[in-house]
Amino acid sequence: MKRAPWLVVAGAVAGFLGVVGLHKTAAPSALASSEAQPASTARHAAQPASTASHAAQPGRARTRATPAAGAAAGAGPVTTSGALERYGYGELAARVSFSGGRIAGITVPVLRTAEQYSQQLAVQVIPTLRSEVLAAQSARINAVSGATYTSQAYAMSVQAALDKAHFR
Amino acid sequence: MSASPVAFGAPKSPADRKRKPLRSPAAPRPRPALAGLALLVAGAGLGATLAVTITSQPSSQLSARGGLLTYAGSLTGMIGTYLALIMVLLVSRIPFVERVAGQDGLLRLHRAVAPWPISLLAAHALLLTLGYAEAARAGAWHEAGVLLTRYPDVLTATIGLGLMCLIGVVSVRAVRRRLRRETWWLIHLWMYLALAISFAHVIVLGPAFVGHPLTQVVWSVAWAATAGLVLCYRVGLPLVRSLRHRLTVTEVRPEGPGVVSVICTGRRLDRLAVSGGQFFCWRFLTRGMWWQAHPYSLSALPQPPYLRLTVKAVGDHSSGLASIRPGTKIAIEGPYGAFTRYAQRRPRALLVAAGIGVTALRSLLEDLPRGSAPVVLLRLSQPADLVLGAEVRELVKHRRGTIHELVGSREEVAIDEVSLPRLVPDLAQRDVYVCGPEGFVASIVDTARNLGIPDEVIHHEAFAL
Numbered sequence: 065m066k067r068a069p070w071l072v073v074a075g076a077v078a079g080f081l082g083v084v085g086l087h088k089t090a091a092p093s094a095l096a097s098s099e100a101q102p103a104s105t106a107r108h109a110a111q112p113a114s115t116a117s118h119a120a121q122p123g124r125a126r127t128r129a130t131p132a133a134g135a136a137a138g139a140g141p142v143t144t145s146g147a148l149e150r151y152g153y154g155e156l157a158a159r160v161s162f163s164g165g166r167i168a169g170i171t172v173p174v175l176r177t178a179e180q181y182s183q184q185l186a187v188q189v190i191p192t193l194r195s196e197v198l199a200a201q202s203a204r205i206n207a208v209s210g211a212t213y214t215s216q217a218y219a220m221s222v223q224a225a226l227d228k229a230h231f232r
Numbered sequence: 233m234s235a236s237p238v239a240f241g242a243p244k245s246p247a248d249r250k251r252k253p254l255r256s257p258a259a260p261r262p263r264p265a266l267a268g269l270a271l272l273v274a275g276a277g278l279g280a281t282l283a284v285t286i287t288s289q290p291s292s293q294l295s296a297r298g299g300l301l302t303y304a305g306s307l308t309g310m311i312g313t314y315l316a317l318i319m320v321l322l323v324s325r326i327p328f329v330e331r332v333a334g335q336d337g338l339l340r341l342h343r344a345v346a347p348w349p350i351s352l353l354a355a356h357a358l359l360l361t362l363g364y365a366e367a368a369r370a371g372a373w374h375e376a377g378v379l380l381t382r383y384p385d386v387l388t389a390t391i392g393l394g395l396m397c398l399i400g401v402v403s404v405r406a407v408r409r410r411l412r413r414e415t416w417w418l419i420h421l422w423m424y425l426a427l428a429i430s431f432a433h434v435i436v437l438g439p440a441f442v443g444h445p446l447t448q449v450v451w452s453v454a455w456a457a458t459a460g461l462v463l464c465y466r467v468g469l470p471l472v473r474s475l476r477h478r479l480t481v482t483e484v485r486p487e488g489p490g491v492v493s494v495i496c497t498g499r500r501l502d503r504l505a506v507s508g509g510q511f512f513c514w515r516f517l518t519r520g521m522w523w524q525a526h527p528y529s530l531s532a533l534p535q536p537p538y539l540r541l542t543v544k545a546v547g548d549h550s551s552g553l554a555s556i557r558p559g560t561k562i563a564i565e566g567p568y569g570a571f572t573r574y575a576q577r578r579p580r581a582l583l584v585a586a587g588i589g590v591t592a593l594r595s596l597l598e599d600l601p602r603g604s605a606p607v608v609l610l611r612l613s614q615p616a617d618l619v620l621g622a623e624v625r626e627l628v629k630h631r632r633g634t635i636h637e638l639v640g641s642r643e644e645v646a647i648d649e650v651s652l653p654r655l656v657p658d659l660a661q662r663d664v665y666v667c668g669p670e671g672f673v674a675s676i677v678d679t680a681r682n683l684g685i686p687d688e689v690i691h692h693e694a695f696a697l
Contacts, residue, residue: 072271083284184367
């Protein structure tokens with residue numbers, strides 16, 4: 065066919081623009097905009113402490129978890145496990161321990177990621193998230209920019225654990 | 233269409249002879265618009281694949297450690313896999329595509345595209361390994377080990393890639409020449425397996441897919457549909473046709489030195505739509521031949537219940553046909569080929585053939601209408617090389633055409649830019665159909681192009697092993 069290459073090129077341009085257009089209309093959420101932050105500095109950070117300064121920026125990538133309605137937690141050491149939260153590149157589950165009516169500690173017994181990069185990212189970022197939950201004594205924390213999916217999943221899993229314990 | 237100059241098959245009774253002979257319907261007309269649409273869709277798929285890859289990865293990744301390598305690895309993987317899909321579709325014998333491009337045209341395109349998916353996928357594996365190694369600040373070999381052992385889908389995909397590379401190497405002309413055709417063919421068939429086992433890791437690990445259910449669905453549907461098309465048109469339809477028509481060998485007639493005609497009988501041949509110039513892949517179900525399907529043109533339009541193919545003994549298979557037993561069952565694939573009267577654009581036609589190429593020319597000739605005045609050029613080394621000569625002359629005469637039999641060696645007789653216009657003064661009003669051995673076809677096509685004849689009116693079918 066004579067015009068065969070042109071037909072392929074025309075189709076490719078149309079297909080490309082079509083998908084890009086679809087992507088733009090479907091996905092501009094707070095999630096996407098925070099992803100577009102220059103997150104490379106967060107990734108390069110060797111110390112979790114330095115990422116905390118980025119995360120403390122006001123109003124960005126705030127995760128909104130539904131507040132638990134319920135009585136204050138009882139006294140004595142209790143541990144509840146949050147649900148397994150799937151996110152863009154993997155899944156994790158947080159486990160919250162309480163002591164004296166306060167969140168005492170959080171561990172992540174389950175962390176599975178799609179690939180190595182996400183694994184490293186999660187390992188770098190989870191200590192930051194943990195200290196933020198302990199400081200805020202709730203799951204309403206800022207995500208770490210550059211690790212939005214991970215932060216969101218962490219927060220949701222912690223919130224589920226808090227709900228189970230009828231915390232606040 | 234007029235009656236064939238020869239009735240092959242058993243002589244008819246007087247009552248039969250009075251009844252009008254049955255005909256097979258012509259093959260469906262090719263629709264170039266549909267093929268054009270297919271090209272648009274294929275292009276759109278490529279563009280969409282590129283787009284989902286780019287939009288699923290934040291540009292910030294490029295400045296991350298190992299990010300550029302990982303990004304490139306992602307791109308090469310997606311494009312390479314998409315091209316692999318196209319490769320499968322090219323040889324899946326989808327009728328409306330095959331009618332326009334011809335099976336031989338599709339195979340040529342398949343061979344031309346082949347290095348790209350294999351190279352891109354090999355690059356994909358290498359780039360990702362290096363990229364991940366840099367991100368994790370590990371050595372490349374260590375990272376490769378991690379990739380292979382920690383994620384089971386990657387191991388199977390790597391085996392698939394290895395198979396693909398093997399098939400690529402084996403198909404390089406220098407290597408392929410040294411293998412028997414059946415060995416090469418068997419190795420090549422493993423490509424289906426390689427693609428099947430590589431499928432999982434794409435959906436599970438690719439950033440364009442993880443968390444993007446629509447992309448996953450569309451990709452899966454595309455692959456499932458391709459598998460369906462292959463099963464339907466490479467396996468199903470040939471099987472149905474073979475069972476419906478139940479061809480068997482009736483007679484083997486010698487036509488000349490080293491050339492035989494095989495007359496076959498079949499049921500419901502008035503339902504087998506064939507055009508002159510088309511070919512089937514023939515699988516003779518007898519010891520030593522049942523596992524090969526070879527392409528041979530019909531040497532005449534079907535005369536239900538008879539079909540005829542005329543074959544020159546060149547390789548093992550064609551030589552074996554001379555001694556094939558009547559009653560042998562045949563499985564067919566086809567009809568294939570765009571070398572038909574439908575391809576004609578200009579008011580008249582020039583048919584050029586050498587050697588056994590006259591078989592396709594003979595059946596194409598039968599399909600040309602009565603007053604069409606074709607010019608036929610037959611190129612032969614010796615007079616004895618001409619098979620079906622009487623039939624060709626009769627058919628040409630009936631259509632008020634001209635026939636030139638050019639006998640002699642290549643030095644004595646040449647069809648070139650000087651002799652061709654002299655033989656065919658009204659070349660500008662004729663389509664050129666060429667058929668014969670590869671070298672011959674190539675040289676005639678070259679000559680025609682050099683004379684300014686546009687590609688759309690040059691049609692060729694090269695007989696090659």
